[in-house]
Amino acid sequence: MEFELTIIIPVYNEEGNLDRMHQEMNVFLKIAKKKSKILFVNDGSKDNSQSLIEKICANNEEFTFITFEKNCGLSAAVKAGFDYADTLWVGYIDADLQTAPEDFNILIDYTDEFDLVTGVRSNRKDSFVKNMSSLIANGIRRAFTNDGIDDTGCPLKIIRTDMAKKIPMFNGLHRFLPAMILLQNGKIKQTPVRHFPRVAGVSKFNLWNRLLGPLQDCFAYLWMKKKYLNYRVAKQG
Template identity: 70%
Template structure:
């Protein structure tokens, strides 16, 4: 079967969410607007996530996985997914199911006119501290990148795979995917999606990850922007 869309699912110590995640993704594949596959990226989990992922992939023909030897972080997991995807489109969703796979269809409606379509979480179901820190972090990032995005931390995105593979990833750069598409002269848009409270497992990001970490990453992005090479081939003999 030829897939048009690959959903990357980074996983780090999410054993309590994986069975429900399997059910939600299986249900989505039945209603997906394009032929879709799922690619789990086990980010060196120390719980039973790896074994559960293997079992899930064995009983679902449209599911595959790769597994890191050790924990490398969310950006590395997303980058590995981009590198291994063979479909025209690629996206990702967090394994905590605070966003709904069904909302990928909302994003896919717009991908023909854009290189990246990202969700923006409406009516967020997070704690006051998490919401405020995320708003501050997004404000800082917008001041550096001028990408116009309100919620780059939303774990629901669809990207043209050719553009995704050209994104140079380093730790923390998952927050800058829209900005990196803009560096390629790509078009981006944000679409409201649903948001839900976390029902199981533990959040992997704390105050440092949401405020001070992103601030430091902004300086890394400015360096990357200065050094970024973008070219277009006008003519070729082949």
């Protein structure tokens, strides 16, 4: 049976989480509703992440990796994963394991009808400041994009790969995935998933890249929406 889903795991200085990620992904692979494989994208980590990734991939045919020359950011890692995926569907989860790989099966249930399915983190286990800044940022983004998504920052998504590959590269991309699928006249769905506290590593987000940065990205999105080209071939001969 061929692989149907590639799960992208961006990694930046996550050595404390990779062994646990390996274990939890192995559990998911045994119960996955779509035959799945894992693609680590090492975003220029400066710790021991790369050697751990190579060790994992050397002993598991379902695990592969690519490594950036230097740190380029989460959006670049996600986009690189889209570019390298060769399955019908592509998924995304953060290496911090604040969402559960098993919950991909919840999203998979909706893939017959929708082109992007994203989780909504239930009962979030983050700090008050982090939750409030995320709530405000999501409200601002919805006002600009009208995508109707309550938690676009949830790091658990599944997208049709051909549509994911058409998404243009820009910083902040990961916050606008549902909106970019809507620009392609795709159908999107959100559904509750579990959320857990971070138990290892350090969050890469702060007030700037969680609130003020996304506000700037919204204006970039409006410009892109106005200029976006979308076509479908009616006949070929």
